[in-house]
Amino acid sequence: MTVQIFLELVEIKAKIASVWPFLLGLIFVQANFQHINWGVTSLFFVAMLLFNMAVDINDNYQDYTKAGNQAAEWMKNTNIIGVNHLSVRRIFALMASMAVVAGVIGLYLVWVTGWPLLVMGMFCFLVGYLYAGGPKPLSGTPTGEFFAGFTMGYMIMLITVYLNLYQTNQFTSLLMLRVLLASGIAIAAIAALLLANNICDAKEDLDLNRKTIVYYLGKRGALWLFASFYVLGYLSLIVSVAIGDLPRWSLLALLSIPLIYRNVQGLFRVQVKKETFILAVRSLGILALTTVIAEGLGLWWG
Numbered sequence: 001m002t003v004q005i006f007l008e009l010v011e012i013k014a015k016i017a018s019v020w021p022f023l024l025g026l027i028f029v030q031a032n033f034q035h036i037n038w039g040v041t042s043l044f045f046v047a048m049l050l051f052n053m054a055v056d057i058n059d060n061y062q063d064y065t066k067a068g069n070q071a072a073e074w075m076k077n078t079n080i081i082g083v084n085h086l087s088v089r090r091i092f093a094l095m096a097s098m099a100v101v102a103g104v105i106g107l108y109l110v111w112v113t114g115w116p117l118l119v120m121g122m123f124c125f126l127v128g129y130l131y132a133g134g135p136k137p138l139s140g141t142p143t144g145e146f147f148a149g150f151t152m153g154y155m156i157m158l159i160t161v162y163l164n165l166y167q168t169n170q171f172t173s174l175l176m177l178r179v180l181l182a183s184g185i186a187i188a189a190i191a192a193l194l195l196a197n198n199i200c201d202a203k204e205d206l207d208l209n210r211k212t213i214v215y216y217l218g219k220r221g222a223l224w225l226f227a228s229f230y231v232l233g234y235l236s237l238i239v240s241v242a243i244g245d246l247p248r249w250s251l252l253a254l255l256s257i258p259l260i261y262r263n264v265q266g267l268f269r270v271q272v273k274k275e276t277f278i279l280a281v282r283s284l285g286i287l288a289l290t291t292v293i294a295e296g297l298g299l300w301w302g
Helices: 003-009 012-033 038-066 069-078 088-113 115-130 144-163 173-182 184-200 202-207 213-242 248-269 273-301
Strands: none
Touching: 003 038, 012 038, 012 144, 012 173, 012 184, 012 273, 038 088, 038 115, 038 144, 088 115, 088 144, 115 144, 144 173, 144 184, 173 184, 173 213, 184 202, 184 213, 184 248, 184 273, 202 213, 213 248, 213 273, 248 273
């Protein structure tokens, strides 16, 4: 396996979807509590990346091994394992190794920081596996976008906040709701990315016996849901600034609206994976870059 194939297998380009909420968590903690535990936070970052790569490998692994006769040829010509004639056993071993290392680091962090991390970590591990594994993978149901957006956009940020406050009594239910609001734009962009993928893959998903939310809403309804995700994301950012949880400079991220609007229009016009799915990827990158820079400037000038 070459480095290029490995990076494609773990979908390295998609790692922004996990790094972004992590950075938002650090900014949130610094803005509101001025306290960062760099040791445990750094360990979590490593575990998070390893587990995220393991989940993406599992997605490819499950797609390849579960492809029925009708879709088998399609998977051989599309799935990275089939295209590159990779050893299924070695892929499984690589995936399991990453998950085990991430789990060991996670258990150490639980031992250091307490049981709330165990609950949050178990939820993330469960969703990570069930997204593509199990008898009824979440990715093939109408709930895939919700679970992925919530787990990556919110839970990663929430865990980051917890690890920097576990020694205090400030990690409360109200704080969890405040973090949910502050992470809204990340949740929305990640959910929109997955929905765009399902919109473009509507026919292939049916061939693979997947009934995503696109199946129930139809392409037109799914497209309007796709657009509404961004609206909700921007609104959550504005409200979070209004209540004082994010620096006022965070509103500079609203300058990205024309770019996001243009990308949304592009998907409305054409829903072809090789042509327009990249627009949702770009939107996630634009929102990640603008929010981190804007909120970072708020910390600097604040």
